[in-house]
Amino acid sequence: MGIRLPSDWELLQFSSEFTRGRCAFADRYQFRLELSWSIVKGEPDYTRMISDYTSKLEQEKKLTGKELIKKAGWHGFFGEMNGELTSRFGRYLGEIGCLVECVVLWTGERDPDLEHDLVSSIRACPPHEGRQQWRAFGMHVFPPATAAFDGCVAQPARTEFNFTNPKSGNKWNFSRYGMVKSWLFADVESWLKSRLQTDARDLRFYHKTMHAVDVVFAEGVFKPEGIHLHKGELQAAAWIAPEDGRLYQVTQRLRKKHPGEQLPVETLLISAPEFTPRITS
Amino acid sequence: MIPPPTPTKRPSWQEMLKSRIYRNLKVTSEWNDKHTQFILKIPTKRPSYLFPPISWVVKPPAYRTLYLDQIGADLWDWCDGRNDVERVIELFAQKHNLTFHESRVSVTTYLKDLLKRGALAVAI
Numbered sequence: 001m002g003i004r005l006p007s008d009w010e011l012l013q014f015s016s017e018f019t020r021g022r023c024a025f026a027d028r029y030q031f032r033l034e035l036s037w038s039i040v041k042g043e044p045d046y047t048r049m050i051s052d053y054t055s056k057l058e059q060e061k062k063l064t065g066k067e068l069i070k071k072a073g074w075h076g077f078f079g080e081m082n083g084e085l086t087s088r089f090g091r092y093l094g095e096i097g098c099l100v101e102c103v104v105l106w107t108g109e110r111d112p113d114l115e116h117d118l119v120s121s122i123r124a125c126p127p128h129e130g131r132q133q134w135r136a137f138g139m140h141v142f143p144p145a146t147a148a149f150d151g152c153v154a155q156p157a158r159t160e161f162n163f164t165n166p167k168s169g170n171k172w173n174f175s176r177y178g179m180v181k182s183w184l185f186a187d188v189e190s191w192l193k194s195r196l197q198t199d200a201r202d203l204r205f206y207h208k209t210m211h212a213v214d215v216v217f218a219e220g221v222f223k224p225e226g227i228h229l230h231k232g233e234l235q236a237a238a239w240i241a242p243e244d245g246r247l248y249q250v251t252q253r254l255r256k257k258h259p260g261e262q263l264p265v266e267t268l269l270i271s272a273p274e275f276t277p278r279i280t281s
Numbered sequence: 282m283i284p285p286p287t288p289t290k291r292p293s294w295q296e297m298l299k300s301r302i303y304r305n306l307k308v309t310s311e312w313n314d315k316h317t318q319f320i321l322k323i324p325t326k327r328p329s330y331l332f333p334p335i336s337w338v339v340k341p342p343a344y345r346t347l348y349l350d351q352i353g354a355d356l357w358d359w360c361d362g363r364n365d366v367e368r369v370i371e372l373f374a375q376k377h378n379l380t381f382h383e384s385r386v387s388v389t390t391y392l393k394d395l396l397k398r399g400a401l402a403v404a405i
Contacts, residue, residue: 010382028367156386157377179377
């Protein structure tokens with residue numbers, strides 16, 4: 001799923017269940033938008049869904065000044081809930097079989113233009129040419145369509161995405177680190193070596209200049225945990241993007257050959273430094 | 282009958298960001314010889330049980346020492362009572378090329394620690 005947001009809204013909360021999920025975005029001072037979704041079997045009756053929901057809220061005296069809205073294929077309402085002006089919309093995205101709810105919180109007055117831009121930008125992003133597309137936390141990630149999202153770490157100046165195909169056991173790890181000058185006192189190759197050495201052997205490193213950036217590549221074999229498991233191939237790449245000074249790293253661990261999963265490691269991750277809005281005085 | 286305590290309203294994000302951080306005036310600060318650590322000496326309060334003759338034997342340290350790295354030293358510099366928390370976060374974000382919330386989490390975690398140890402005080 002994709003959405004286009006103002007550049008100073010940051011993702012602060014997320015959940016990572018497979019059949020349902022939620023993420024919340026905030027500007028400097030408060031949460032501004034919440035997006036939640038769940039996989040459902042078919043399109044609901046929106047009119048009934050909205051009227052049931054709003055009448056329940058009105059009965060509980062949680063909603064006042066209700067105004068029903070239909071916008072860019074979304075059904076919803078605007079009103080005051082718990083002292084805050086809010087717009088809520090729902091829509092079924094058939095391509096991915098998800099019922100999506102979008103909640104916008106207003107500071108001061110409602111902005112109908114922003115509201116329209118936000119809801120009309122929400123779209124399904126199904127895999128394209130055998131690849132998924134994930135664009136968040138400053139990374140543009142393209143794991144194979146067969147890989148399942150395994151987990152995410154989101155800390156200040158450290159983000160990590162992990163994907164696994166449970167059938168093949170192949171794994172992909174993407175990470176991005178900030179404040180590099182404060183903690184990286186060696187070169188990128190030494191850092192990548194120390195990171196991979198825990199389970200990899202016969203590592204071979206080489207450098208390539210790509211888009212005027214020195215990228216360190218590593219190839220080797222790795223031994224998965226468990227004595228019955230065979231060795232697999234490992235490929236990794238790491239570089240520091242000059243635009244934002246952050247360290248980007250991608251690792252591909254292939255245990256079994258699986259169609260569509262042996263991808264060139266340099267095509268798996270693109271740094272997206274525009275995700276770090278520059279604060280200037 | 283004792284009246285129930287009046288619930289205190291939790292300050293909003295904006296109110297917290299607009300609060301100012303002051304240094305404890307009794308804290309002394311200096312760099313070490315190699316200029317790698319910034320040393321804060323925070324005076325300790327004499328415990329109430331320390332009276333003669335116990336105080337003749339037990340000698341508590343007169344101050345507690347905190348060793349800060351360059352990042353901590355920058356924060357100490359910026360927490361001069363003139364900058365509010367939001368400005369400190371912005372300065373940190375500018376220096377380390379972070380987003381506002383990345384910087385907020387890092388700065389507030391560090392400041393909480395310094396507040397807990399009595400090096401700083403906050404005025405909301």
